[in-house]
Amino acid sequence: SAVISQKPSRDICQRGTSLTIQCQVDSQVTMMFWYRQQPGQSLTLIATANQGSEATYESGFVIDKFPISRPNLTFSTLTVSNMSPEDSSIYLCSVGSSIQETQYFGPGTRLLVL
């Protein structure tokens, strides 16, 4: 199984600022995914990031708010821009596994926006 790490593990930020979350995988993977898990809610896919191409965003998420980089096959970043308290959430990255359609998840980044 893939080992995924995320930085930071948690942060408290002021509204109007931006935070970049890093996701590192211990093996090369084609697809990486970014999710948001709001308090009491399920995981919602923000975007899919493939190395060498623009990220594909889900309905309700836009690149200006959540820019994503994917510089190589083991690393990705998600930036939460111009944050508001509504952005307080857990942000998770994941990668596909050898079992079709399943994913391994990172530990998450817990973000609180004041």
Next chain:
Amino acid sequence: QKEVEQDPGPLSVPEGAIVSLNCTYSNSAFQYFMWYRQYSRKGPELLMYTYSSGNKEDGRFTAQVDKSSKYISLFIRDSQPSDSATYLCAMSGGGGKLIFGQGTELSVKP
């Protein structure tokens, strides 16, 4: 209407009880069905995986998929305090995109 509906719980049971967790879905294109377990302050981990309909057993865990009713279940036998976690159902029609249920918080009391 959400694509995937999951009984929200929370659910509290005594140690040794049989636990039943359920999800319903509306998209008939879903072919891949999963259960993830998420401990507090951790990321979800894959617990069970089923392709199409049928049952799958792994130790104390049994996953069932009934595509005709658009209904999936996870059964936990002889539940243990270490099973206390949030259980998330997830589904996919292919292409790598997972749709998750809301999650059921389970507490197993010693």
